[in-house]
Amino acid sequence: MERFAFLLDRLSLTPGRNDKLRLMADYFAHAPDPDRGWALGALTGTLDFRSAKPAQVRTLAEERHDPVLFRWSHDYVGDLAETVSLIWQARAGANRPPELNEIVERLQDAPRAQVPGLLEGWLDALDTTGRWALLKFITGGLRVGVSERLAKTALAEFGNCAVGEIEEVWHGLAPPYETLFAWLEGQGARPEPDRSAAFRPLMLAHPLEEREVESLQLESFAVEWKWDGIRVQLVAYDGKARLFSRTGEEISHSFPDVLEGVNFEGVLDGELLVVRDGEVAPFNDLQQRLNRKSVTAAGLRKHPAHIRLYDLLFEGDEDLRDLSFTERRRRLEDWYAHHRPPRMDLSPLVVADGMDSLARLRAEARQQSLEGLMLKRRDSSYVAGRPRGLWYKWKRDPLSLDAVLMYAQRGHGKRSSFYSDYTFGAWTEAGELVPVGKAYSGYTDEELKKLDKWVRDNTVERFGPVRAVAPGLVFEVVFDAVQPSTRHKSGLAMRFPRISRIRWDKPAEEADRLETLQKLVEG
Amino acid sequence: MPRSELLPENWLYVTDQGLYCAPGDFHVDPHRAVPRALVTHGHADHARPGHDKVLATAETLAIMRSRYKDKAGREWQVLAYGEVIQIGEVRVRLVPAGHVLGSAQAVLEHRGQRIVVSGDYKRREDPTCAPFEPVPCDVFITEATFGLPVFRHPDPDREVAKLLNSLRLFPERTHVVGVYALGKAQRMIALLRRAGYDAPIYIHGALQQLCELYRAHGVELGELRPATASQKEEMTGALVLAPPSAIADRWARRLSEPVIAMASGWMQVRQRARQRGVEMPLVISDHADWDELTRSFADVGAPEIWVTHGNEEALIHYAQQQGLRARALSLIGRGDEEQEAV
Incomplete structure (x- = not known):
């Protein structure tokens, strides 16, 4: 110890x-x-x-x-x-x-x-x-500044091998990893990986910056919609199928309906959605299926899950990741035509004759409950992580609201003892403030110090780690969408809210009203 | 007025300038300029410039003069530890607080009541100042900087040993220790000397004057060299002391693979250390920890406790659990010495 x-x-x-x-x-x-x-x-x-x-x-x-x-x-x-x-x-x-x-x-x-x-x-x-x-x-949750990857890198250093070799055998092993240590010390055989348990790190996209739009060579890219669900990897071998989230967390137990129809071996990349009669339901519907301890028959019926396929990483044992996107896409289409697994379909390619028409499509994304567009270099192989210059996400513009700071809570980890988590509200008809969201990001360390001081100087009440403050500070909050919610007093919940600007200058009375936010609800 | 009607808060209370003693017509550690100030010690959140008359120990007055020059007050009056003077209707005496050189508790007596304003204090042994002396009283005014039971400072000699051990293990690295300019710097040096470390210690320019002043008052500090004027190579494997603001700054980065250490009671909380980029936290404090605070309540035997700056709620809760009357005394402008300009 x-x-x-x-x-x-x-x-x-x-x-x-x-x-x-x-x-x-x-x-x-x-x-x-x-x-x-x-x-x-x-x-x-x-x-x-x-x-x-x-x-x-x-x-x-x-x-x-x-x-x-x-x-x-x-x-x-x-x-x-x-x-x-x-x-x-x-x-x-x-x-x-x-x-x-x-x-x-x-x-x-x-x-x-x-x-x-x-x-x-x-x-x-x-x-x-x-x-x-x-x-x-x-x-659990050590918070000592060590990621899973860093620990494996240290293990590779200790065993004098590449970290990729550790990753290959990692799935299928469990603590206390005695066979792994024995192998790394040259005392034992290489552990046999469990193929169905092996998650491959995903390839991720960079946001497309405004200044890059002009110079982009559109003909080198394939374009797809950015579907508004959660990114998943489906791994199927030896009669077992597993679903992993973007971070490699296994979520199979919540989605027996999509895994039921697996009639193949391989690894696929796609978007998990709720689809009813061929129509993609709002993200809110998918949320009813996420993080549930038990799967109920009613839940399966009301919110049927579906995977919209983006990519094929392995077909059987064949690793396709080094092929170009164009090659992989052709293989994916052939594969799909052959297997046609239920509750899965292909993410269609979007055709646009230039950046202008693409920009128009992007502008319409919000009406269609799409997150925006994905641009993937046609010659890009499937590279784990977020490589530069290969894939771009071109998200729809966020929504924004001027909201009033209502409560602040002390943060954890690096922000311990700073008031760093903020709940903000909008004005009702009756001139009352109701909370509409909470944000932890979007400010610099310098701004955090000023915010912390402001909170301390303007506290009106304390509830444990939370301070209620006098209405006097306005945040410009941006968010990707707003949905109806029964959990909040305002009846609304924001998705991905973050603080885009602190409006030290703006009087609280001039902040936005709740009805402004209500009008932004989709569907 | 019959004696039973005299309440302590009627003759010692907070005004816009700070804590005011009405029957003596003076303030204690006022945060704004006043006609008459009694100053408990030289830290900037207690000793402000611009008062008309200042009463303090000789050491505290010397510290104020060294920091504020001609703004240290128009008229100075020295009061030695134990000496008694009468100001208006109040008998005033200063006794050691054990915080920094010259630090004192103000013992105020009026019509048979005794209030002790302890200023900042600690109960640990400190080679650079006189030890805290408990004075029985009716009201004890205490700080609460470390007024939570998570703050229990370890033995400072053990912390110093940790630093010296690291110096031996990493002779290629310069060890930079963040210390407050007044008190902590000199105590740290004295503790190091006592542990047998006799190499020259390099100090940041902001510490120079106060180290001189301590020396002039008979505190042995050994050989000190200016860090700013010394070469990087010369300081490899050496100890450098600097104010907290400089340790994570460009100033420290020019040294050889610096190990960033910091000597403060706050270092007890790991996240505090991480926030400041401190690799080696040294829990050495000039303030009382939880055990010292609560032990002092018992030692002075006061039925009533007034709690100033820090984590006052917890200390008030504790005192009330012990059957004492306790309340917060809101003094503005108090923090720890971290806030003070160096």
Whole structure:
């Protein structure tokens, strides 16, 4: 545990990428099995202790310490694990500090009711850094500035191989990764990857800047609509089909209807939508299917899912990613004509004879509930990540509203103790402010300092980490769309709201009214 | 007036200028220029320029003179620790607060009531100033900079050892430590010397004058060299002390692979350290931590606590749990020394 705590502590305070790599590689080289594998699981987010939840940690801390002081402290520090680690007053006569493997084994075996007792004993035995590392370890979300990719890069450095080799075998492996470490140290065979579990990082597009529009060589690009759903990858092998989100999170369980019809082997890229009678439903409908714990028959009937296909990455075992877009598109069309899987169709190519007509199509996107256009270089191979100059997204112009700041909340992570999350409102007919959205981005660090000060100087009420402020500051908020919502008092919810400008100059009374926003609802 | 009717808040209260003692007609640490000021210590959020008459310890007056020159006040009166004077209807005495050189608590007595304005204080041992002295009183006015139970400062010698250990491990890197110019800088140097570190220590220009002043008051600091005038190579593997504003700045980047450290009570919170780009947080504070604050309540035995700047809600809650009367005393313009110009 001490070694792991030291690693996390140094990672969280070391800014440089190379230094972080060195710290991790050094840890992998010196920590024993299976501890290092559990640590790797924590760093890559593949560990999940279902029996240990943040709420339990909070309850435990409140039982041992004054709950009022604990809540104020948590509000101030902005991180549960850190607050508990600092406030915890160890009882005398504690046990020795636990090792990672011991923590894992005991948590896996323990019934839920015994978890708090275990935690308490460990917290008493560890020092402040150890407590912090323990709580990060079991509750997940380390926030030490290490991405899954960086951890794998460190692993590659340790094993003296390319990070791609790690990626190839990664899916199908699970903590504590003993076969992986054995292979990297030349002590064992290469682990056999599970083909259906392998997510391939997606190819992403850059926004098309206004100044680039003029010089774009349209004839070199294929054009498609940017559909307003979520980007997915479908992987089907050995009788198993899985659906992954853009970030590689598996979402198969929520969409049995689209996976039912899989009658092929391969990897596809597409947009997940709700489609009724051939018509794409608004994004709001898809949201009814996302993040649901259980799939109900009514949900499946009312919001039928569908994949609009963009690309073919693997046909059977054949890797098509090095082919040009034109080649892959031809293969996709042939493939589709042959298989015709239900609940899937092709994203059609858009034909335009010049940038002017393309601009007109883009301008109409909003009426058709489309996000805009995609431009893909015809000769582009499928490159993971966001390579420059190959794919562009040309999104419709955002909507905007002048809204009044109503509440501010303290942020987390880098923004801990700054009031950085803002809820803003619009005026009703009766001259009342109602919240219409919340934004966390769109301002610079300098502006954040000024906003934080403004919030502190204009607070009228405090509710834990939230401050209500006097109506006096106007934000120009831009957002992609606005939808009806039963969850908000205003009856509306914005999509992707962000602050485009802080209107220090504008009087709050002159901000927009709710009806202005109501008129922007689509469909 | 019968004695039972005299309430402490009737003779010591907050005005636009700051905390005002009516029967003595003077302010304590006023944030604006006033005719008569009692100043507890030299930090800029307590010692403001432009007062007409200033009463303070000799050290505090010297600090004010060094910072404000001819704006340090028109007329100065020195009051040594323990000495008693009568101002109007108030008996005034200064006792050590243990915060920085010359820092004092103001003990005010009027018609049998005693209020202690502790200014800023700490209870840890500090080789550069006299230790805090608890004075039994009816009302104890306390700061609350670290008024949350997450703030428990470790032993400063252990923090210094951490720094010296890193110096040994990374002799190719320059270690830059962020310190406040008044108090922290000199305490840090004194702690390093006591730990046996006798190499020259390089200091940023903003620390120069106050280090001289501490020396003139008998605080041993060993050999100090100006960092700005020294060559990069010369400072490789050395210790450089600079104000917090300079450590993450271009100023520090010209050094050899600098390790950025910072000595402050705020470094207890990891995210605070990360926000400032601090690689090596050193939890060394000149303010009382949670245990020191709460222990002081017991030591002075005051039935009533007034809490100034910081995390006052938590401290008030704690005091009330202990059966004490407690309330916030809203003084504007107070923060930690981080805000002060260096």
